[in-house]
Amino acid sequence: MSSTDNNNSVDVQDFIDRQPVAPFQWLILLLCFLVTALDGLDTAAVGFIAPALREEWGLSPAQLNPVLGAALLGLMLGAFAAGPLADRLGRKTVLLWSVLFFGGWSVAAAFAGNLETLTVLRFLTGLGLGGAMPNAITLTSEYCPQRRRSLMVTSMFCGFTLGSALGGVVAAHLVPLHGWRSVLLLGGGLPLLLVPVLIWWLPESVRFLVLRKAQQRERVSTILRRIGPLPEGWNGRFDLGDAGVAGAKPVSPVRLILRGHLSRGTLLLWSAFFMSLLIIYMMTNWLPLLIKDTGLSLSQAALISAMFQIGGTLGAVSLGASMDRLDPWRVLTLAYLCGAGFLWAIGQYYQSFYPLVLCVAGMGFCISGTQVGANALASGFYPTASRATGVAWAHGVGRIGSITGTLGGGVMLSLGLGFNDIFSLLMAPALIAAGAMFLMGRRYRAAPAAPALVEAPAQP
Template identity: 70%
Template sequence: MSSTDKNNSVDVQDFIDSRPVSRYQWMILGLCFLVTAIDGLDTAAVGFIAPALRDEWGLTPAQLNPVLGASLLGLMLGAFIAGPLADRFGRKTILLVSVLFFGGWSLASCASQDVFSLTIMRFLTGLGLGGAMPNAITLTSEYCPQRRRSLMVTTMFCGFTLGSALGGVVAAQMVPAFGWRSVLFLGGVLPLLCLPFLYVFLPESVRFLVQRSAPAARISAILQRLSGQPLPSNVSFDIHDGIGESSPRQSPIRQILSGSHRAGTLLLWSSFFMSLLIIYMMTSWLPILVKDTGLSLSQAARVSAMFQVGGTLGAIFLGGAMDRFNPFRVLVCAYIAGAFSLMLIALFHDQFTLLVLGVFSMGFCISGSQVGANALAAGFYPTAMRATGVSWAHGVGRIGAVLGTLGGGWMLGMGMGFSGVFTLLMVPAVLASAAIFLMSLRYSRSQAQPSLAVH
């Protein structure tokens, strides 16, 4: 089907689908990759500096809990706030504000002198982090051809897992030399340095511009950069995307919780909740759990980094598989494999090689599946509600992240052993798989239906 018909009407998604991926689209993906990489480094920073923070301030696991949980609470609230704002004011605008917010407060947090002040600073940092990530996902997805959307979105999101892994490497080198504050300083300076480049080179979502009836000349200019060819004059634009019906005049929050989207929204929330519970418990407590087995701090950091490395490779592999096969089935199988990886860690954590293999596999399957779920959510919602749908899924997921982080401290405080922690985590992995399976029964054969136009 041609993207431009005899009446000079251009379907934006058909226009993108009918052309090879351009350098302009790769630039957008690269800029969003950069944002998520810095987001990942900043989000994981406290987990990697937690052992040094515990030793310097003489903290118990229970006393560390507020510091570890504060940024996650901010991430949750930031996601809930940023999604509806992005569907109203634009993905780029809210993304830039979010980057400025988390960079500034991360820089301020390196001056904290006690648990209370560090907790407040990390909460404020989390508000910005919570708004940046979902909007980077949404913006990237809206410039992807459907045939490569899952792979491109998961590749972009690999910035987060690579940034988190870099946080472990950076912490292992910087904390002994400069102290734990240096990691937070780096997490504040990097986003502020990137902000001017994002402002100049990152475009607003062309699909958002169509949905908001932006001037046709502005939309044409972006599409010409995508194709490298001029468009006809007096052209009009429309979009067909997502699953089910949508209306730009209705609240996006109401839309994701009503009609054909309600069941999918609730099941996505369940999956995000369960998988982020596992991921953030590991991000926050895995270095301490591994160190308590008798390994050194540097060994614990390297083993923990394997979780992020596995997540990066898993995201790319699963993203490609989702574009080739039924994406629901791919994620179901991956979550089940993740549950078996957790069992491997629980049974053989005293053998270093098997511990490394198990942590890598857990990251590949569970963290990789969560990245794939981001692509699934971005494709599930139409443009009018996409930022809200993706952001609110992240917001609900952050509730699981907070509970996972606090639960890790509680389990350690109760004396639960290494094996017990990982055996218990098999339950949310299986439940995440079940949620995606139920979603597949409802939506595997759904087709995109909505249409919006601008002249």
């Protein structure tokens, strides 16, 4: 479809697809990358300072559980709230408030005088963290050409993994010198410093502006000219191929993702997000302990655990590139199946160091990498009118999985399950996620209205 169909109005997505990726779009990706990096740093911060907290306040592991889980609960609720707000108020608006929120409460948490106060402040921090991530994904995806969307979104999301890893390095240097509070101060101060940069440099989603604020024609045209020249014969109007008429009567974005053509895909996406984040958070929280209990040294356990994150980062970029070239549902289905195979192999070869390193890296590549790929899939599946809600609610359901995985690991250990038993059980959620992606592909790949399977009409 031409970018100047419909009486010479400009179709925004078609216009972006026809242009080479401009420096302006790379700037948006970089700014959202920084948001996700700080999100990752702040999300992981309590885990890194937990030993110092336990020592200073004389806490038992059971007493630490509430503060470790408070942010996860906040993340879940923040994601559910932020999506519909972003579809009403704008992606940039909610993203800015989310960054300001988690930065400010993280700084406040650095001055907590007891465990109860710290738990409440970490919950409030989690609300902001839950709103930032899905809106960074949505905003990035809406400035990406379709031919490179998956790679660009997954590359941006790698900021979360790198930020989490940076948190460990920072904590290792700051805690011995300045105490655990310094890590929270840094984790809150950096987002607050980033907010003015985002206000000045980060644009609102041009697709959102066309959908909700059609009267701001000059603002839209100014943004698009930073991507490429507007076509000759343009009549001053903009169009969205996925969203009907700009400025039409708003429909609840929650209704859009839970009814009609999108409803089955939404439930399948939720299944995949829940299952993969269950595995990821169980691995993140319990893998070092499980490995150490096999008789390997603490340094070996740390190295093997790091391979999970390294594999996940490589998987995110590789699978994102593959999704742009091949059928994305087949790519994700195959990756989840391979992840189940690596989980089985970990249970078989856990007593051998080098095979275990390779299997954990492979599991991270497939499971963690596929979860990042699912973010890109979700951002392309929903139409503009409900994209932020669709991505955010998938994250919210995924956070329920992360809580389940965190608690489930402790339950399985308390039941005395062995290494092989635990990883055999973890194959089930990986296979369920693979089935969800397979069924989603069957349902939407061959839909009669091909464009609508990704950009479904936002009709009431």
